[in-house]
Amino acid sequence: MTTEAAAPSLSIGEVAARTGLSVHALRFYERESLLVGPVRRTSGGRRRYTASDVEWLQICVRLRESGMPLADLKRFTELVRQGPGNEAERLRLLDTHRQRVDAQIQALEECRSVIAWKVDVYAEHLARDEAGGLWDPTA
Amino acid sequence: MTTEAAAPSLSIGEVAARTGLSVHALRFYERESLLVGPVRRTSGGRRRYTASDVEWLQICVRLRESGMPLADLKRFTELVRQGPGNEAERLRLLDTHRQRVDAQIQALEECRSVIAWKVDVYAEHLARDEAGGLWDPTA
DNA sequence: CTACGATCTAGAGCGAGGTCTAGATCAAGT
């Protein structure tokens, strides 16, 4: 494993396709230090991403999708970049986020049930609508 | 019920406390036409909200919390303001939103499981940590 | 060699959703 044979790398466009991030966003993330290591470049200056860059970005996407602010993601990246020794803090960060996600899911489920109820009210109204009756939900 | 006896009304501050919106946000929502009817004023020009204003705002809060854009909320408000006759469109709007919420919940649950897995990885690592071993998750 | 598309940098711009400020007015307690 220490002897490599032409480590396959990806262009920014390919990484964009694989992560769902735009090429703009990828360059932006890099500027914001959201990548663990520096991205390699070709002799001509084009970025070449490794498989583990892509994996990391996929984790980032999950964390972002679930509402982690870029600032927290940056902090997490820093910790990973610093290497072993700070796992407790990484754990804290992730676990705190997990709790926020749980709260978020719960809040959404409450919203969902309120909305579903409203939907039912309207659906029911429309079902018996043909009979024709005045009905003002503002009342 | 048609004869009223001093309909109790609330100040903007009281409404803020009851809805969780800031007084700034309440004024902003009003400017953006997110309220069904015009808000009453005292002789001195202060806003007085009715109980149904508050109910409406509470629905708005749920819809916003669950990610409905202000533009959609505005559209929904318009429909309600126009009165009976457009229930089908209201239903479509709400049901579309409900589907988005469902999708959101599902996405969050996937994120949650990815995060929970990462949390476990770190927790486990820390548990067997005292034994002391190199461990670099970047590898 | 020529085209043409993908990528480069630095930095400006944008949309959403409020938030805040200034300066004035109102209302209630003492």
Add this chain to the structure above:
DNA sequence: ACTTGATCTAGACCTCGCTCTAGATCGTAG
């Protein structure tokens, strides 16, 4: 009457998270 705190308006400003632009360069297919 005076003080204090809540509210008023109009409009400037802010954060977040990208997105887009301009103008140059790279690299690959003909």
